[in-house]
Each structure stands twice: as C-alpha cells, then as structure tokens.
Amino acid sequence: MADSINTQAAVPLQPLKPNATIGAANKQDSATDLKARAKAEEFEAFFISQMFKNMSSGLETDKTFGGGESEKIYKSMLNDEYAKSMSSQGGIGIADMVYREILALQEV
Secondary structure, eight states: OGGGSOOOOOOOOOOOOOOSOOOGGGHHHHHHHHHHHHHHHHHHHHHHHHHHHHHTTTOOOOTTTOOHHHHHHHHHHHHHHHHHHHHHTTTTSHHHHHHHHHHHHHHO
C-alpha cells in the first residue's frame, strides 16, 4: 500500500506578474496585459469571497453583542476585502489560470 503513494514533492506555481521592463513599442500590449491581469484577480477575489460566504454560512453569532442586518453586511464586506487581499498577494492560483486563458483568447 505504501508503495503506491507518490512521494515526489509538488512544485508550487509562482504567480504571474506583468513584465516590468517593457519598451515603448509594447506599451499598448502592456496596458492590455495589465487589464487582463486585473480582471483575472477580480474574478479570483469574487470566487474566494463566495467560498468565504459558504464557509461562514453555518456559524452562529453571539446574541449578546452580535447579529442583525448590520453584522450580515459587515461580514459580507469583510469577506470581500479578505478575498481581494488574498487575490492580490497570489491567491489560490485561479487568477493565473484565468489570465493565461484571457491572453490565449486574445491571440486567436
């Protein structure tokens, strides 16, 4: 049984970052790449936010000092900000995949 387990270490993917050294001829492509990267990170942030929403849906609030509509709104906004922060710092890899697909679709 132990022989069937793959012991090879997984190589983590490094997040893609737009090329910082771009000449004047590629400025328009650079702007397009930056927009594509921003949209990919926005999509990943939305996905992570929805994950957080589902993860915290069963948690009960403290009845003494919590609860109500204000807390629901605050929790939603807090989840959104956590997701944006995670996505901008590398996230979970969805933005990289979406970014590659956006660039591939533009080449067609």
